[in-house]
Amino acid sequence: MRTDFAFVGVMMVTAALLMGVTLIAAALLRPKKPNPAKLETYECGMSTVGDTWVQFRVQYYILALVFVLFDIEALLLFPIAFAFNSLTLFAVANVVLFVLVLLLALIYAWRKGALDWE
Template identity: 50%
Template structure:
């Protein structure tokens, strides 16, 4: 029991020292840096070019779809690494579980692919126009 508390104490001390180190660095930098704001320093920096237009630009939704798919598979790798380190200890059960896990993700990828969300240039749908009905000619008589 004392050994467990000692291990947690070590982790806690390490955590506190890490926080103190980071906060101390920020405070030291804030006290030592010169503060001389001017118009050029306060302007928006955009790759060395003057900013043009509004920052509220609509991005194509495909950028977000590709980013989300990347994040999903990136997180999958994070989950697979611990599994791979203890695979021999867990046996066949772990293999079946990871195959189910990967299968669900592959099904999601196939769904996005079939739906066309991975196509960068989508074909425009060919929607046929309704044929115009022939105009009725009125005889000029009123019904009243």
């Protein structure tokens, strides 16, 4: 169990090293002649106006909320799926009820227009 996840760590470190070496090798090989015009933020040739880090559409936030709902649902459903063969029919009926309540929540969000992209 411990060694199972050790390999994931080793893999991440190895990947980071390999890719880091590529980046460093490229940094040594490539020319470096910066000038102010090159370092400008790209915006179709014009200089950019105003702040970039501004407020974003509220729609993204609402969709993220709906996503959290379903992500947590999945988190609860995976253990159930894992032990599915040893569950009784009654337990499964309960799970079905739980999932259907979430479907109702989705339909509610849909009716409220939370899923519409204007």
